[in-house]
Amino acid sequence: MFKKATYSIVCLSIMATSIGAFTANAAEQSGGSEKGTMGYGYQKFLEKHPNQQDNATSNRSTFSGKSKVVTTNAGERVLDISEWQGNLTDDQVKQLKQDYDFIIIRGQYGSEYVDQCLANNSSLLDKNNMKFGVYSYSMYENADDARYEAQMLYNRAPKASFYVNDFEQNTVTNGDADTATRAWADEIRQLAGNKKILFYSYENFMTNNVPNAVSAYDGYWLAAYQAQEPTREKVLWQYTDSYYAPELNQNVDASYIDSNVSSDWFTS
Template sequence: MDKNNKILVCISTLFLCMFLFVFFGETNVNASGQSYSPVAYDISQYQGYLTDSQAKNLKKEVKFVILRVQDGSYKDIKFEHNVKLMNRYNIKYGVYGYSEYTNPYQARQEARRLYNSAKGALFYANDYEIGFKNNTDASTAAWASEMRAVNGGKPIVLYGSKSTLDLFNKNTLKVYNNIWLASYSKYMPNPSYKYDLWQYTNAYPSVSLSQKLDGNTIPYGGRINDLLYRKNNKKLNLKLYYHIKNMSYMKVINKKGVDLYINGKVIRRAKYGEILPIKSFKIKHDRVMAKGNLATYTANKKSVAIYK
């Protein structure tokens, strides 16, 4: 996100974490007991013009990127260059617009401008950070309505800090397909609404870009994979493969579901039809053992389908 707003979000998150620590002591701990690895970076002109070498390495480092297209009516001057590299090296990407709207009419204009500038994106995010007003709910709902009318059914995402998202009416949040929450902490937030992508730091040391970036990961139950993986992904025949790295996802096809583990402990049961991100898998006898971004998945071969 933009630098000034990063500072504000970071300060507010710091005070929130201090408040929680004072009142809840050590009970609010990192649920996984581990450091998080980013599945995505969000990138704007502040990261500069990417090189071919950086783009190639970026693809090995994260699953996808989210490119800034605009700040209100201002066009990000690095976007056109960087999006060409995404297409050249087949890197999955979504886009976001930093919103400056103050009424529904302006919100609709910004949404349409974002889509027209990035028709090849997998999803479109409304980055709302400018402060909550009486008509913010109506304006933000109008942004989603306009984007839905023009983008051909692609997912629509709302981004904000927890303090901002908490102010929205729940009906406003529901008009978006996904919520992208910013909270710079090792503690995974637990708001009253579901969110699908967590921006947990603004200082992740990216090897590919040799600079610190916004790091985003998938919270427990996050559905961000719905934004990225479509029917054109190749389904693997598990009879022909023993193990492979850099996979896309695993789909639960057992109606009883599949257990998810962290450090050998079951954290929840993935439901039938749920899509789970994976980095690699191996097969031992009839069992599939897959590594995800936060958890590991172990299941019978007949319980899952794996896609490249």
């Protein structure tokens, strides 16, 4: 009896430890901590290099009603969201459809963590015939891992109009980041056919880690939180992470479509 009771206690202790570790890991990877959401790596870069950011476009979730972000004249605005913003409602999607040609949502963080709002948001967007792109916050360690992450993103969001490799933290440990990043694009292109494939990152990271792989993508989505539009070639410019979206009643990431492309380019 004593041995059985001891064994049961040990098993329960191991289970509790495992559950606690799993919960902590899930919390770390969720949008609640913002880790694994678009711009996270860029924010870490800006913390170390504050001179790289225009103060007029800083601070997430600190505005109560009107955005203090400098207004630019760059073109049509696009929003991107994740589970950090919560599940969309049918009314919100209807309003978004009136105001935007498409929206971009997170699909995953690495290959294993699925955005908790992906199923709800992609279903509602599809139901309301609103176009959307989907991104993966990439954590691949080599080329094979990159291909797998691309496969998982496509499998989880086959109805997306385009796909985005959000690579802003170099996690490659075997081989080089350029090769792995090109492998991601090549793999998802085989699955997505003629749909657009975009690469997202900030300029310093791109030029120092994947300067050649970008050419494997249909377009570059540049993160640069500043008032003046960057001159680098791009199809989207994410100019802030704190645009107040009245449709969602909260602050979100916002980008502008480059003048050289139209919104139809992304979704056709």
